[in-house]
Amino acid sequence: MKYRHPDCQVVKRRGRIYVICKSNPKFKVRQGGAKIKKRRR
Structure with a gap:
């Protein structure tokens, strides 16, 4: 990830x-949005 603007x-x-x-x-x-869904028991 890089800054695209000073602010x-x-x-x-x-x-x-x-x-x-x-x-x-x-x-x-x-x-980091895509994670493996938790499995229900």
Whole structure:
């Protein structure tokens, strides 16, 4: 993940990494969304 704008910030929430940008919301990025679903018993 790389910054696309000087105002971008990296935030880690619930095991996912987000890049959020206040001044330009177009630059939002997420990583780590696809996980294996938990199996029910």
